[in-house]
Amino acid sequence: MSFKSVVVLGGGPIGLMCAIEAKQNFVKKVTIVEKRQAYTRTNVPQLQNEIVKHLKDLGLKDTLWAGRQAGDSVAFFRIEKALWDKAQQIGVRMERGYVIEGLIGRDPRPDGFYKSMTLVLKEWDDKAKASPKYGKGKTLDCDLLVVASGGGAASDPVLQKLGFTFEKLKAKNYGAFGIFNPDPPGGSQTDLALKTQVAGITKSIVPQSGKIGFSTPDHNYLLVTLAGCTKSDFKYLQANSEKLKELLLAVGKTVGTAVLNEIKQVQKNLAVFKIAVVRAKQFYSDKYPAVILGDAAVTPHPEAGSGIGTGFKGFQELQKLFQALKHTHRSEDNTALFLKFNESYELHVSQKALEGTIIILRNLTNMLETFKADVEKFHQAAKGKALKKMAEDFKGIIQGLIGEMAEERGDAEGFRNMLNGDNNKLKHNWDANVGKLWQQISLTYAQVKQLTADISLLDSRLKEIESKIQFA
Numbered sequence: 001m002s003f004k005s006v007v008v009l010g011g012g013p014i015g016l017m018c019a020i021e022a023k024q025n026f027v028k029k030v031t032i033v034e035k036r037q038a039y040t041r042t043n044v045p046q047l048q049n050e051i052v053k054h055l056k057d058l059g060l061k062d063t064l065w066a067g068r069q070a071g072d073s074v075a076f077f078r079i080e081k082a083l084w085d086k087a088q089q090i091g092v093r094m095e096r097g098y099v100i101e102g103l104i105g106r107d108p109r110p111d112g113f114y115k116s117m118t119l120v121l122k123e124w125d126d127k128a129k130a131s132p133k134y135g136k137g138k139t140l141d142c143d144l145l146v147v148a149s150g151g152g153a154a155s156d157p158v159l160q161k162l163g164f165t166f167e168k169l170k171a172k173n174y175g176a177f178g179i180f181n182p183d184p185p186g187g188s189q190t191d192l193a194l195k196t197q198v199a200g201i202t203k204s205i206v207p208q209s210g211k212i213g214f215s216t217p218d219h220n221y222l223l224v225t226l227a228g229c230t231k232s233d234f235k236y237l238q239a240n241s242e243k244l245k246e247l248l249l250a251v252g253k254t255v256g257t258a259v260l261n262e263i264k265q266v267q268k269n270l271a272v273f274k275i276a277v278v279r280a281k282q283f284y285s286d287k288y289p290a291v292i293l294g295d296a297a298v299t300p301h302p303e304a305g306s307g308i309g310t311g312f313k314g315f316q317e318l319q320k321l322f323q324a325l326k327h328t329h330r331s332e333d334n335t336a337l338f339l340k341f342n343e344s345y346e347l348h349v350s351q352k353a354l355e356g357t358i359i360i361l362r363n364l365t366n367m368l369e370t371f372k373a374d375v376e377k378f379h380q381a382a383k384g385k386a387l388k389k390m391a392e393d394f395k396g397i398i399q400g401l402i403g404e405m406a407e408e409r410g411d412a413e414g415f416r417n418m419l420n421g422d423n424n425k426l427k428h429n430w431d432a433n434v435g436k437l438w439q440q441i442s443l444t445y446a447q448v449k450q451l452t453a454d455i456s457l458l459d460s461r462l463k464e465i466e467s468k469i470q471f472a
C-alpha cells in the first residue's frame with residue numbers, strides 16, 4: 001500500500017469522522033485543515049440510528065450522553081468536540097485557522113493524473129471572513145484529499161481547480177432557528193387555549209412538519225422553514241431581530257411539550273437563512289486524488305432532518321474506498337475504485353437533492369396558497385369592478401403557478417420513486433431527467449419571485465400574534 005497521507009478539508013462532523021477512519025484504517029498521517037478557531041455551533045442535528053451506533057463504537061457514548069439515552073438531542077459543538085478529542089487521541093493533527101489557497105499536482109502518471117499533491121495553506125481570519133493580507137502560509141503534502149467543507153463548497157476556487165462542478169436548484173426556501181433557555185425545573189406549560197390560537201396563526205407562516213423542537217442539556221433549539229414568507233419578509237426579518245424573536249417565541253409556544261419561553265443569551269441565538277439545494281456533479285476528481293462528501297457534495301433541506309445523515313452515507317462509501325485503495329498502489333490507475341465510490345454515493349446524493357426539491361416546491365405552494373387567501377380577502381372587500389377584476393386576474397395567475405408547481409412536484413416524486421426502485425435509470429442520467437426538471441422549476445420560480453418579491457405575507461400575521469401574546 002503506497003498511500004501515506006490523507007488531508008481532510010473541513011473539520012465539521014463528517015470531516016472529523018473521515019479523519020478518524022483514515023487514521024484508524026487507512027494511512028499513518030492524517031491532517032485536518034479547518035478554518036474555524038473553535039467549535040461553538042448550537043444547532044442540533046437529528047442523528048439516525050447508524051450514526052448513533054458509530055459514535056458509540058468510537059467510544060463517545062459517555063462524553064455525548066452521560067446520564068441520558070444514547071441518541072438524545074445534542075448540539076453540534078458537543079459532537080464536534082467529542083470527535084476532535086477522539087481524533088487527537090489517535091494522532092490526527094489539525095491545521096486550525098487555515099484554508100487551502102492553492103495546490104500543485106505531483107508525480108503525474110502517463111495519463112496525466114497526479115499521484116499526489118502539495119496543498120498551499122493560508123491563515124484564515126474567522127471574524128473578517130478572509131485571509132489576512134500578511135497572514136502566514138504553509139504547505140502540506142497529501143496522497144488523498146477528502147473535501148468535507150460544508151455547504152459553501154461550490155464557491156471555493158480550489159475545488160474548481162480540482163475539477164469539481166456543482167448544480168444549484170434556483171428555487172429556494174427560507175428558514176430560521178432560535179436557541180432558547182433549557183426547561184426550568186418542573187417545566188411550564190403554555191395555556192392550551194392560547195397555544196391553539198397562536199398555532200392557527202403561525203401555521204400559514206411555519207407549517208410544522210417533522211421534528212422542529214429539540215431539548216438538549218445546554219438549551220432548547222427550534223428549527224423552522226418559513227414557508228409563508230416572501231423575499232421582502234425575509235429581508236425584514238433579517239434586519240429586525242425583535243420581530244424574528246417574536247415569531248420564534250410564538251412558534252415555540254405551539255411546539256409539542258417543549259418549553260420555549262426565553263431566548264438564551266448566547267452569540268447567534270437566532271437567525272434567518274436561505275435554504276438552497278446544491279449538489280456536486282461528480283464526487284471524485286479526474287485529475288487529482290480527491291473526493292468530496294458531506295454538505296459539500298449535497299446540501300440537505302433542514303426540514304428533511306437529515307443533514308448529517310447523507311454525509312454519513314458518503315462516509316460509509318469512503319470507508320469502502322479506503323479498504324479498496326489499501327490493496328493498490330498510487331501508480332496504478334485506480335479510476336474504477338473511484339468510479340465505484342461515485343456510483344454508490346450518487347444514489348444518496350440524488351435522493352437528498354430530490355427530497356429537497358419536493359420540500360421546496362411544497363413550501364412555495366404553501367406560500368402561494370397564503371397569498372391567494374389574502375387576495376381572496378381583498379377581492380371580497382374590494383369596491384368597484386376594476387379592483388375586483390384585478391384581484392380575479394391575480395388569483396388566476398397564482399392558481400396557474402400552483403398548478404405548474406404541482407406538476408413539477410409530481411415529476412420530482414416520480415424521479416424519487418424511480419431512484420428507490422430501478423435506480424440505474426436515473427443514476428446515469430441526472431442531466432436528462434432531474435437537471436431538466438430543475439431548469440423548468442427555475443422558470444416557474446422566476447415568475448413566483450416576480451409576483452411575490454415585494455409583497456408581505458407576514459406583517460398582518462405578526463400583528464395578530466402580537467395582539468394575542470404579551471411578549472417580555
Ligand SMILES: Cc1cc2nc3c(=O)[nH]c(=O)nc-3n(C[C@H](O)[C@H](O)[C@H](O)COP(=O)(O)OP(=O)(O)OC[C@H]3O[C@@H](n4cnc5c(N)ncnc54)[C@H](O)[C@@H]3O)c2cc1C
Pocket residue numbers: 009010011012013014015033034035036043044045046098099100148149150151156223273293294295296300302305306307308311
Ligand atoms: C444555518 C444552518 C443551520 C443548520 N441546522 C441544522 C440542524 O438544525 N440540524 C441538522 O441536522 N443540520 C443542520 N444544518 C446542516 C448541518 O450543519 C450539516 O448537515 C452537518 O453539519 C454535516 O456537515 P459537514 O460536516 O458535511 O459540513 P459542516 O458541518 O458544514 O462542516 C464543514 C466544516 O468545514 C469548515 N470549512 C469550510 N470551508 C473551509 C475551508 N475553505 N477551509 C477550511 N475549513 C473549511 C467549516 O468551518 C466547518 O467546520 C444546518 C446548516 C446550516 C448552514
